[in-house]
Amino acid sequence: MAREGGPAVTCDALVKRFGDVEALAGVSLEIPSGVTFGLLGPNGAGKTTLLRIWLGLTAPNSGTAKVLGFDIPPRAVLPRIGYMPQDLAVYQDLTVGENLALFGRLVGMDEDAIERRTEEVLKLVDIAARRDSLVSTLSGGMRRRTSLATALLHDPDLLLLDEPTVGVDPELRAAFWSYFRELTKRGKTVLITTHYMEEASQCDLAALLHRGTLLVRDTPAAIKERAGAQNLDEAFLAFVREASA
Amino acid sequence: MVSRVLAVARKTLSQFRHDRRTLGFVVLMPLLMVVVFGYTFGGEVHNVRTLVVNDDAGFMGLRASDRILENLTGDTLALETWTRGEVAARAEVAAGRAWAVLGFAANFTENLATGNATAVVDVVLDGSSPTIVSAVLGKLRAAAERMFAAGSAAPFALEREFVYGSEDTRFIDSFAPGVVALAVLMVTTIFSVIMVVREKAGGMLERLFATPLRPVELVLGLALALAVVAFLQSVVVLGAALLLFQVKVAGNLGLAFAILLLFGIGNQGLGIMLSAAAKNELQAIQFVPLILFPSLLLTGVFFPLEAIPSGLRPLSYVVPLTYASDALHSVMLRGWGIVEVGLDVLILIVYDTLTLLGAAVFVRRQA
Numbered sequence: 001m002a003r004e005g006g007p008a009v010t011c012d013a014l015v016k017r018f019g020d021v022e023a024l025a026g027v028s029l030e031i032p033s034g035v036t037f038g039l040l041g042p043n044g045a046g047k048t049t050l051l052r053i054w055l056g057l058t059a060p061n062s063g064t065a066k067v068l069g070f071d072i073p074p075r076a077v078l079p080r081i082g083y084m085p086q087d088l089a090v091y092q093d094l095t096v097g098e099n100l101a102l103f104g105r106l107v108g109m110d111e112d113a114i115e116r117r118t119e120e121v122l123k124l125v126d127i128a129a130r131r132d133s134l135v136s137t138l139s140g141g142m143r144r145r146t147s148l149a150t151a152l153l154h155d156p157d158l159l160l161l162d163e164p165t166v167g168v169d170p171e172l173r174a175a176f177w178s179y180f181r182e183l184t185k186r187g188k189t190v191l192i193t194t195h196y197m198e199e200a201s202q203c204d205l206a207a208l209l210h211r212g213t214l215l216v217r218d219t220p221a222a223i224k225e226r227a228g229a230q231n232l233d234e235a236f237l238a239f240v241r242e243a244s245a
Numbered sequence: 246m247v248s249r250v251l252a253v254a255r256k257t258l259s260q261f262r263h264d265r266r267t268l269g270f271v272v273l274m275p276l277l278m279v280v281v282f283g284y285t286f287g288g289e290v291h292n293v294r295t296l297v298v299n300d301d302a303g304f305m306g307l308r309a310s311d312r313i314l315e316n317l318t319g320d321t322l323a324l325e326t327w328t329r330g331e332v333a334a335r336a337e338v339a340a341g342r343a344w345a346v347l348g349f350a351a352n353f354t355e356n357l358a359t360g361n362a363t364a365v366v367d368v369v370l371d372g373s374s375p376t377i378v379s380a381v382l383g384k385l386r387a388a389a390e391r392m393f394a395a396g397s398a399a400p401f402a403l404e405r406e407f408v409y410g411s412e413d414t415r416f417i418d419s420f421a422p423g424v425v426a427l428a429v430l431m432v433t434t435i436f437s438v439i440m441v442v443r444e445k446a447g448g449m450l451e452r453l454f455a456t457p458l459r460p461v462e463l464v465l466g467l468a469l470a471l472a473v474v475a476f477l478q479s480v481v482v483l484g485a486a487l488l489l490f491q492v493k494v495a496g497n498l499g500l501a502f503a504i505l506l507l508f509g510i511g512n513q514g515l516g517i518m519l520s521a522a523a524k525n526e527l528q529a530i531q532f533v534p535l536i537l538f539p540s541l542l543l544t545g546v547f548f549p550l551e552a553i554p555s556g557l558r559p560l561s562y563v564v565p566l567t568y569a570s571d572a573l574h575s576v577m578l579r580g581w582g583i584v585e586v587g588l589d590v591l592i593l594i595v596y597d598t599l600t601l602l603g604a605a606v607f608v609r610r611q612a
Binding site for chain 2: 052055057075079083085086089091093101102103105106134
């Protein structure tokens with residue numbers, strides 16, 4: 001849990017440059033605890049960079065950020081964060097179970113807890129039958145589910161999921177979303193990046209990021225209403241037009 | 246800290262277990278090296294430090310010992326006149342600072358000229374290197390042949406004394422320690438390069454560092470797992486040397502393993518540092534000759550360091566295999582203990598520390 005009543009994640013005037021490219025051009029954002037938050041934007045908008053800064057994987061050029069009440073890099077709270085990167089960050093030459101056990105041990109879980117949670121989490125992502133299969137023998141969707149399972153294993157307070165639903169079939173995607181909502185009911189915070197705008201309608205809150213700049217942050221319904229749009233795709237385009245005007 | 250290091254080591258060993266082909270490579274490649282080198286290799290030596298204790302009083306104004314020394318031509322032996330007595334000269338050999346002592350007694354020329362008694366050259370040898378033993382003895386025999394044409398008076402006798410080893414010490418005995426170390430070097434270095442490149446490629450490093458795992462813990466975990474592999478290899482390679490070629494081990498086998506392990510760990514650190522410069526496994530493999538050639542040619546694996554041209558010698562002292570090879574050679578052939586190889590072991594520990602620290606820095610940068 002974050003500090004009593006405090007936001008789960010914040011950042012203030014974050015700037016991050018890669019050479020001449022400004023990936024983040026002064027982003028300020030606050031994400032309250034216990035919500036599903038959609039960070040939306042096309043590829044290259046700066047979503048992943050923002051996640052990496054919150055995780056302490058890269059340092060901003062300027063600006064400040066806090067995660068679960070701690071300044072970045074948030075070493076002290078890393079065991080309370082579940083991260084699923086965009087890359088398939090699971091070992092192909094380990095079994096599903098071995099991958100989970102590794103990440104469980106790295107966040108300090110004991111063997112009993114790892115065993116128990118592995119069962120639960122693999123059922124949830126629907127690959128319990130493949131627990132002893134090498135990841136290299138799984139389909140792309142199954143690999144993503146394994147990756148999600150490693151992020152969920154230690155029941156983190158904050159989930160940072162970078163494009164978790166890419167390559168996941170609609171049925172399973174629906175299952176994921178209902179699970180995310182269940183987590184937020186238990187007070188967890190789920191931050192999801194996606195470039196599928198419509199998917200984010202299911203979030204409590206959403207923010208639109210475009211070329212390193214935050215265009216809007218509100219509930220999905222309010223964003224559509226403010227843009228006078230039918231869906232988030234149209235709303236996004238409207239905000240981009242407005243920003244470049 | 247410890248649990249995270251163990252977690253990394255455990256997963257790395259699991260990766261090996263699932264990869265049969267790699268496992269085969271781990272065992273077969275060093276085995277092949279030992280067998281190939283064991284059957285094919287031989288070499289020439291140069292500049293063997295040889296101390297001359299010449300007490301020859303001469304006879305009728307002549308000193309035959311001087312004639313013999315003049316006839317020891319070529320650069321095989323680096324002769325050095327020794328005036329501090331035979332006991333001190335013998336100690337130089339025992340300490341590994343000289344390879345041989347040639348001793349001429351006061352009555353050498355007299356005995357040779359009169360034939361009252363056999364003229365004897367006392368040859369004290371470090372028999373741990375048969376290459377050198379045969380080079381020293383061969384040179385003395387050649388000198389004798391040149392001085393005494395066929396049919397003339399009986400030449401002098403060579404009274405041989407071995408500080409280490411014996412006349413039976415074979416080439417394979419002498420370079421087995423070096424080849425064992427070389428095999429461990431090759432495989433540990435290449436492996437760690439490939440491991441880290443693999444982690445980089447799949448986005449794994451980033452994923453790992455989003456957990457409380459520290460770079461130094463990752464490096465130690467990898468090193469621990471690879472040390473297990475290095476140990477297995479040492480068993481295979483030493484086992485092959487012992488069983489197939491009946492290589493002798495004069496000293497403590499446990500100490501020999503410990504030296505190999507220390508060396509292997511440093512190589513992993515080196516491999517991880519090199520991986521910083523490689524984008525994929527193919528590029529990583531290109532480091533092989535970079536490591537192989539200096540190690541093969543400059544380190545006294547096949548020749549004593551004395552055989553390496555003096556201009557290149559400073560480079561030899563930079564290549565870590567020099568120390569691993571020297572320590573193993575001394576333990577296996579001279580029967581030296583931890584005290585005598587202490588300096589080599591210390592240097593290997595420094596090597597381990599520096600490369601592992603360097604590796605942790607590089608790994609952090611690559612995340």
